[in-house]
Amino acid sequence: MKTASTPLGRFWAEFRENKVAVVALVVVILMMLLALFAAFVSPQNPYDMANLSLMDSRRPPGFVGSGGYTHLLGTDPQGRDLLSAIFYGLRISIQIGLAAGIVSLSLGTTLGILAAYIGGRVETLIMRAVDLQLSFPAILLALVIVAMLGQGKAQLIGALVAAQYAYFARTAYGAAKAERGKDYIEAALATPMSGRLVVLRHLLPNCTPPLIVVATVQIANSISLEATLSFLGLGLPVTEPSLGMLISNGFPYMMSGRYWISFYPGVALIILIVAINLVGDQIRDQFNPRLRK
Amino acid sequence: MSSFLSIDNVSRLFGPNLTTGEKIAAKLGSKVETRSVRAVSDVSLSVRKGETLGLVGESGCGKSTLGRLIAGILPPTSGSVTIDGKPVMESGTKVTTRVQTVFQDPFASLDPRMKVGDTVAEGPIAHGLTTKGAARDYVAGWFERVGLDPVWADRYPHQFSGGQRQRIAIARALAMQPDVLICDEPVASLDVSIQAQIINLFLELTRDLELTCVFISHDLSVVQHVSDRVAVMYLGRIVELGPVAEVFGTPAHPYTSALFGSVPKLVLDADELVHFETIDGEVPSPLSPPSGCYYHPRCPLASAQCSAQQPATQPVAELRAVACHHFEQQLAKASA
Amino acid sequence: MSDPVLSVKDLKTHFFTRAGVVKAVDGVSFDLAEGEIMGLVGESGSGKTVTGFSLLGLVDAPGRIVSGSVRLKGTELTALTDSELRSRRGHDISMIFQDPIATLNPMLTIGQQMRMAIDAHERLSARAAESRAAELLTQVGIPSAKERLRAYPHEFSGGMRQRVAIAIALLHRPAVIVADEPTTALDVSIQAQILFQMRDLARETGTAMVWISHDLAVVSSLASKLAVMYAGRIVEQGPTATLLRDPRHPYTAGLIASLPAMAAPGTPLTQIPGTTPSLLSLPAGCPFAPRCDRATDLCKADPDMTHQDNRGWRCFHPVTRTAEVPA
Numbered sequence: 044m045k046t047a048s049t050p051l052g053r054f055w056a057e058f059r060e061n062k063v064a065v066v067a068l069v070v071v072i073l074m075m076l077l078a079l080f081a082a083f084v085s086p087q088n089p090y091d092m093a094n095l096s097l098m099d100s101r102r103p104p105g106f107v108g109s110g111g112y113t114h115l116l117g118t119d120p121q122g123r124d125l126l127s128a129i130f131y132g133l134r135i136s137i138q139i140g141l142a143a144g145i146v147s148l149s150l151g152t153t154l155g156i157l158a159a160y161i162g163g164r165v166e167t168l169i170m171r172a173v174d175l176q177l178s179f180p181a182i183l184l185a186l187v188i189v190a191m192l193g194q195g196k197a198q199l200i201g202a203l204v205a206a207q208y209a210y211f212a213r214t215a216y217g218a219a220k221a222e223r224g225k226d227y228i229e230a231a232l233a234t235p236m237s238g239r240l241v242v243l244r245h246l247l248p249n250c251t252p253p254l255i256v257v258a259t260v261q262i263a264n265s266i267s268l269e270a271t272l273s274f275l276g277l278g279l280p281v282t283e284p285s286l287g288m289l290i291s292n293g294f295p296y297m298m299s300g301r302y303w304i305s306f307y308p309g310v311a312l313i314i315l316i317v318a319i320n321l322v323g324d325q326i327r328d329q330f331n332p333r334l335r336k
Numbered sequence: 337m338s339s340f341l342s343i344d345n346v347s348r349l350f351g352p353n354l355t356t357g358e359k360i361a362a363k364l365g366s367k368v369e370t371r372s373v374r375a376v377s378d379v380s381l382s383v384r385k386g387e388t389l390g391l392v393g394e395s396g397c398g399k400s401t402l403g404r405l406i407a408g409i410l411p412p413t414s415g416s417v418t419i420d421g422k423p424v425m426e427s428g429t430k431v432t433t434r435v436q437t438v439f440q441d442p443f444a445s446l447d448p449r450m451k452v453g454d455t456v457a458e459g460p461i462a463h464g465l466t467t468k469g470a471a472r473d474y475v476a477g478w479f480e481r482v483g484l485d486p487v488w489a490d491r492y493p494h495q496f497s498g499g500q501r502q503r504i505a506i507a508r509a510l511a512m513q514p515d516v517l518i519c520d521e522p523v524a525s526l527d528v529s530i531q532a533q534i535i536n537l538f539l540e541l542t543r544d545l546e547l548t549c550v551f552i553s554h555d556l557s558v559v560q561h562v563s564d565r566v567a568v569m570y571l572g573r574i575v576e577l578g579p580v581a582e583v584f585g586t587p588a589h590p591y592t593s594a595l596f597g598s599v600p601k602l603v604l605d606a607d608e609l610v611h612f613e614t615i616d617g618e619v620p621s622p623l624s625p626p627s628g629c630y631y632h633p634r635c636p637l638a639s640a641q642c643s644a645q646q647p648a649t650q651p652v653a654e655l656r657a658v659a660c661h662h663f664e665q666q667l668a669k670a671s672a
Numbered sequence: 673m674s675d676p677v678l679s680v681k682d683l684k685t686h687f688f689t690r691a692g693v694v695k696a697v698d699g700v701s702f703d704l705a706e707g708e709i710m711g712l713v714g715e716s717g718s719g720k721t722v723t724g725f726s727l728l729g730l731v732d733a734p735g736r737i738v739s740g741s742v743r744l745k746g747t748e749l750t751a752l753t754d755s756e757l758r759s760r761r762g763h764d765i766s767m768i769f770q771d772p773i774a775t776l777n778p779m780l781t782i783g784q785q786m787r788m789a790i791d792a793h794e795r796l797s798a799r800a801a802e803s804r805a806a807e808l809l810t811q812v813g814i815p816s817a818k819e820r821l822r823a824y825p826h827e828f829s830g831g832m833r834q835r836v837a838i839a840i841a842l843l844h845r846p847a848v849i850v851a852d853e854p855t856t857a858l859d860v861s862i863q864a865q866i867l868f869q870m871r872d873l874a875r876e877t878g879t880a881m882v883w884i885s886h887d888l889a890v891v892s893s894l895a896s897k898l899a900v901m902y903a904g905r906i907v908e909q910g911p912t913a914t915l916l917r918d919p920r921h922p923y924t925a926g927l928i929a930s931l932p933a934m935a936a937p938g939t940p941l942t943q944i945p946g947t948t949p950s951l952l953s954l955p956a957g958c959p960f961a962p963r964c965d966r967a968t969d970l971c972k973a974d975p976d977m978t979h980q981d982n983r984g985w986r987c988f989h990p991v992t993r994t995a996e997v998p999a
Contacts, residue, residue, distance in 0.1 A: 050449060050492065060690075167356065226445035230505075233409045233437050234459040234512060235430040244458070248449045394859035497947045498716075527715035528886055532930035532943040539940060554860065561932035561941070580937065598864035600889040602916060602933060614868055615861040618829050 057329055064325035070318040074311075078134035085127035086112050090282070095122045101301050117303040119292055125303065128289055129311045135285040136312070139196065140266035143203035147265075148258050150204065151211025156250065158212070159219035160242055170216060173209045181206040185268055189277045199278055203265050214257045218250040252330040259323030263316045270312055286312045339382030340548055341435075341516050346405055346415035348376040348398075373622045375401040377572040378415070383565075385515075388542060388549040390563030390580060392556055392595070394619055398572040400520055403552045407437045407518040419516055433463050436509035440521035442501030446493040446508075453479075453489025456508045465513060478507040482537060499530035503537065510541065516548045523558060531558070538562060556599050560584055565655065568592045571622055571630040574649070578656035586670040588658040591615075591631045593670060629661065637662040675746075676703035677847045677880045678727070678765075683740035685719075685726045694951045696722040696735065698904035701977075704848065707878040709871070711891025711912065713927075714901035715948055720884045723901070724850045727882065728767055729757045745847055763793045766841040770853040772833040775840075776825040782809075782836055783821030789840050808839040813869050831862035838870070845877060852884045867894050888927060892916055900924045903949055903959035910983025920983075920990035922964045958987070966991075 059065060077084060087094050087110060099108040099122035106114050108124070116125040158169040176184070188202035222228060223246065231241045266286075272278040273287030274294075281288070286308045293304025350373045354362065362368040376398045383389045391399045404410040406417050408430035417424045419434050439445035447455055456478060457471040466474040476486035482503040493501060502522060509517060522538070523531040539562060542549050553559045559566055559580070566583050568576040568591065576589040587593035594615040617634045620626055626633050632642035641661050649659045652667070660666065685697040697719045704710055714720040725731050727742055729749060742749040744765055749757065761767075769775050777785055786805035790796055796804065802821065809817035812835040825833055834854055841849050851870075855863040871894055874881055885891050891898060892912055899909040900921065908921035919925040928934065929942035946963040949955065955962055961971040966989040977984045 226439045226441060227447045229409060230437065230439060230445050230508070231447070231458070233407055233430065234433065234462070235408070236459065236462055240462065245447050245450070249447065394861060499947060527948060528888070528927055529715060529930060529944040530947065532932075532941040533945075535932065536940045536943055539938065556860075557932040561935065561937050595861065598860045600864070600867065600887070600893045602889045602928070602931065603892040603913065614864045618831060618862065619859070 054329065058325060061325050061328075064321055067318040067321035067325075070314060071322055074133060074315050074318070075137060077130050078137045081127075081130040081134045085124070085130045086110075087124040087127045089123040089128045089131055089284075097122050101296065101304065103301070104303055116307045117301075119289065119304050120296070125289075125307055128284065129286070129308055132284055132286040132289050132308060133311060133315070135279065135283055136266050136269060136287070136315070139199060139203070139269045139279075139285065140262045143200045143207065143265040143269075144258055144262035146200065147204045147208040147261065148211050148254065151208040151213075152215040152247075152250070152254060154208070155212040155215025155217075156219045156242060156246060159216050159223055160238070160246065169212070173212045173216075176209045177213065181264070182268060182271060185272060186275075186277065189272060194278070194280050196279060196283070199269060199272065202272075203268060206268065207261050207265065210257055210261060211254065214253050215250055218253045219246055222246055222249045256323060256327040256330060259319055259326060263319040263323070266319075267312070267316055338384060340385035340387075340420060341381075341383040341406070341550075342418045343379060343381040343402075343406060344416050344418070346376060346379050346402070346412045346417060347374065348401055348405055348410060349373065349413045350375055369623070371623050374572050374625075375622065376405060376412075379572075379574055380415075381567060381574070381577070383516075383548055383550065385548055386542075386546045387565065388551055388563045390559035390566035391550060391552040391569065392554065392559050392566060393569035394554065394595070396571075396619060396622060397569040399552050399569050402569070403437070403518045403520045403550060406516075406550055407435050408432065409437065433459070433512050434514050435516040435518060436512045436514040437518045437520060438502070438505050438509050438522045441525050442498055442505050443493075443525070445505050446501055448493050450492075451490050452493060452496070452504045455493075456489070456504065456511050459508065460511050460513075463512070465511070475507075475511070478511045481510065481541070482507045497530075498526050499533055502526060502530075502534050506534075506537065506541070510545070514547070516550070517542070519549060519551045521553055522551075524553065524555065535562060556584070556596060568595065571619065571625055573630060573659065575631065575660065576658045577649075578652070578658075582653070582656060586667060588652045588656065588663045588667050588670070589631075589660045590635045590637050590662075590666050593666065594634075629659075637665055677706050677708075677745055678704040678882075679741075679743040680727070681741045681743075683723065683726055683742060684738045685722050685731055685735055686738045687735040689734055692952050694735075695904050695954070696951060697726055699740070700901075700904075700906055701740075702899055702906065702909060704880045704882065706847075706880055707874055708897065709874050709881040709883055709895040711895030711898045712882055712884045712901060713886065713888060713891055713898060715886060717903075717948055717951060718901040719904040719951075720886075720901045721852055724767065724852050724882060724884050727848075727850050728761055728765055729754075730761075730767070759793070762789060762841075762846070763844045764846055765848045765850065766844075766846045768834075768837050768841050768849060768851040768854045770856055772830070772837040772854075773825070775837050776833060778825050781822050781824055782828075786821070786840055786843065789843050793844055804843070805839075808842055809836070811873065812836075812839045812842070813865065814839070831858050831866065834858060834862075834866065838866070842873070842877070842879070846879060848880045848882065850882045850884070853886070855890065856885070856887070863890070870894065888916070888931065889933075900927070903954055904951060905959075905986065906977075907960065907987070908983075908985040910985075914983060920985040920992075921960075921987045922966050922989070922991055923960050924985075925991045 094110065096109045099118050100120050102108065102114060102118045104115060104117040106117060108114055114124050119125055119128060154169050158166040185202045185206040188205050189198060192198035192201060228241060228245055231245050269278055269285060270287030273285050274291045278287060279285055289308035290305045296304055352369050352372065354368065358368050362370050379402060391402065393399045405412050408424040411425050411428040419432065422432065424430060424432055424435055446452065453475045456475045460466045460474060461468055461471055475489050479486045479489060484500065484503050523534050526534060535558065551559060551562055563580045565578060566580045567574050568589065570591050576583055576592045583592060584596055587596060598614060615634055620633065628643045628645050629647050632638040647659045647661045649657050652658050652663060681701050683697055683700045687694040687696055700723055702710065712720045712723060726737055731737060737750055783805060787801050790801045790804065805821055806817040809820060814820055814832060814835055828836060855866050873879065883891055883895055895912050897910060898912050898915050899906045902923050908915065908924045916928060919928060926944040930944060932941060935941050944963055949959055957972040957974050961967040970988045975986045975988050977986050
């Protein structure tokens with residue numbers, strides 16, 4: 044059996060063995076590509092008013108509209124092609140999710156590792172603040188912050204980061220605290236090497252596995268949190284409809300038989316979140332030494 | 337005797353390190369441990385250049401803590417460690433590269449996510465012993481020195497066996513070109529057949545590089561084999577010090593004698609019923625050590641003086657010292 | 673010689689991992705008489721611990737006993753169901769582990785745990801159970817046993833916890849105790865006390881023991897016979913003193929010669945070159961051959977156990993010299 048020698052190579056060799064996770068990864072990548080190239084794969088630009096006709100609004104899947112092409116998933120109340128709207132919506136959802144995930148990852152990791160490495164007062168201050176925040180539901184916190192900051196992409200990302208950085212800080216702190224006590228950190232410090240170098244070269248790389256796991260889960264959470272906020276009308280402005288807003292737009296028509304307006308964006312959201320979580324689960328299992336064979 | 341490595345009246349206390357919650361609980365009368373442990377208590381040693389000093393004792397006797405104090409990993413609560421007159425630590429920070437450490441567990445002491453060559457090169461680059469460009473050759477030289485193939489520098493720790501990892505850890509310490517090497521149980525976690533390889537490597541390197549060594553081990557036979565002199569520790573104090581053959585041959589402290597007697601020896605005679613000289617009782621808690629001589633509750637020679645007064649360290653013979661009120665009685669027993 | 677209490681024949685325990693089949697125990701045979709202590713010596717990965725676990729049927733997936741027989745007082749243990757095996761374990765055969773912390777429940781007092789261990793196999797009144805427990809604690813060297821029954825594991829030191837674990841293993845006067853490095857984690861002074869007591873216990877109670885250890889000196893002072901394991905098999909076995917004084921297998925000879933006590937201080941030790949082979953990629957033939965200075969082409973075949981008198985070895989080129997006895 045061929046065994047890859049780099050840590051990444053070994054990781055991928057093991058990852059490949061879980062077919063479900065591989066399919067989920069393909070789905071995630073596919074959805075990201077669709078989002079990235081939304082302008083090219085969409086049959087219609089849903090934001091270009093010139094393309095839209097109210098005649099086409101709320102049409103069922105398979106309807107051939109005035110644009111001359113088939114609306115595979117039907118149209119929404121503004122007469123937009125739903126498939127195109129989903130692609131564009133995905134783009135915004137993934138953008139927000141990734142941005143919020145990466146910012147909270149950096150912020151939380153920095154705080155958590157500093158707390159674990161420096162210890163003493165700094166540790167108490169940071170970690171008690173984190174604990175305090177973790178005792179509030181993330182959605183409540185996000186709602187309050189959005190209500191305070193107002194609508195807009197940056198504000199939304201800010202709210203998501205504020206609601207989520209604490210999870211990263213907790214994870215980073217736990218991992219760093221455990222690694223901090225290990226001999227290889229002590230050996231590096233005993234050389235002597237500066238604390239900054241030891242943190243960057245040894246502590247941080249060895250804390251990444253659990254952080255990657257939390258990051259995948261939290262990106263999925265950011266996306267669903269953003270969808271929730273948008274559904275409640277607190278997310279993005281109407282000009283930038285994310286999946287959550289698409290679902291919200293169709294909600295009044297659910298009971299009148301025009302299920303597709305909410306249904307298909309909802310399906311897209313579920314597929315994305317489930318796929319990310321499946322990938323995250325496999326990564327977590329691989330990093331968990333107790334589950335290793 | 338010219339002293340190269342000097343340890344002067346070094347003590348180290350470990351506080352209970354209470355969290356705020358525990359402090360409040362303690363105030364409210366809860367059973368929280370608030371006492372400090374004196375892990376190393378007023379230890380003075382001097383080691384000549386090129387000498388290997390063995391440090392033995394049971395777990396919790398403070399030998400590892402003393403090793404870390406000498407290596408500049410832990411700052412002492414009081415006292416100082418100097419190499420060739422220059423301090424190892426200043427205001428809690430290690431200020432020299434002249435002392436390096438080989439740790440016990442080579443599975444824990446190498447960064448699992450770093451190529452072993454980079455681990456060895458890291459310190460020398462940071463301290464200007466080599467440059468990034470020349471690091472490969474520099475590391476290759478040390479790899480050969482410890483019996484490793486230089487092409488293995490690009491591998492990760494998990495690809496090596498325990499013995500090979502310990503060689504890498506030795507290369508990392510030596511690549512800093514130290515004068516003093518602290519070995520904290522370097523063979524304790526290795527297989528029997530590998531132990532001999534590492535001990536041989538250690539003997540060869542200390543001789544060729546004229547290293548001054550502090551060799552910490554609970555295995556008396558290993559210490560006996562590699563050390564010139566040995567210091568026996570009990571509950572943070574050094575109870576006996578001297579040339580290895582004399583200390584183990586005619587122990588001047590009852591604890592040394594009992595410790596040596598407890599070690600299982602290879603029995604080759606079928607008729608010989610092995611006699612264990614067991615020490616009664618257990619090591620007392622370092623949180624509340626006994627009065628006077630810490631060993632007196634377990635000591636067969638203990639008298640009233642032993643529980644009242646801590647014995648001073650006194651010379652027995654040339655290079656030999658012991659902290660015992662009744663060492664003459666013990667010596668007479670040992671030579672009998 | 674009377675019938676052996678424990679008889680192991682050609683025991684094979686393999687682990688089926690994703691990387692391949694690991695033959696952790698590959699054809700181990702030995703007999704153990706009443707009151708006899710056998711030292712099972714080997715390095716990490718030699719299969720000594722897995723052998724111990726196999727005797728009690730404690731091997732977990734992906735490992736299982738593939739073939740061979742373990743007969744305890746005439747009963748074939750490998751043929752028993754899980755529940756039948758459970759009723760034997762702790763009663764006829766019990767095990768002591770390296771780490772007593774892992775075997776004691778921190779939430780229960782020592783007395784409660786010993787009571788549970790008694791109840792698992794027989795019905796005794798509370799008073800009888802308590803006096804049995806106290807008697808055993810006294811026997812393994814725990815002072816004021818009656819009071820100590822009400823203490824929790826954390827109130828005991830490491831050495832005392834191991835004594836409690838030994839007392840629990842002895843509760844039902846098992847025919848055989850498998851001890852897996854029980855003194856390795858302890859200090860030498862405590863180890864000496866426990867070794868001393870175990871030797872007396874075996875003699876007094878007639879309990880046979882398999883004492884697993886990596887330390888030749890420990891087993892030499894305790895066991896009347898030795899089995900040396902390498903790469904999943906016993907490469908040499910025989911009476912302790914004979915085997916240590918006059919080893920036949922080059923591996924045994926190498927192990928003894930590499931001990932620091934065998935060389936003058938400061939001189940190089942005799943070393944066995946190379947490292948222990950991975951059980952996933954064992955060389956064909958004698959697994960020790962790549963490290964052996966006596967190996968020839970003959971060693972490409974697998975040597976069988978050669979029996980002579982009461983000892984045996986697995987080698988085509990046995991060592992014949994007599995090891996020097998150190999002064």
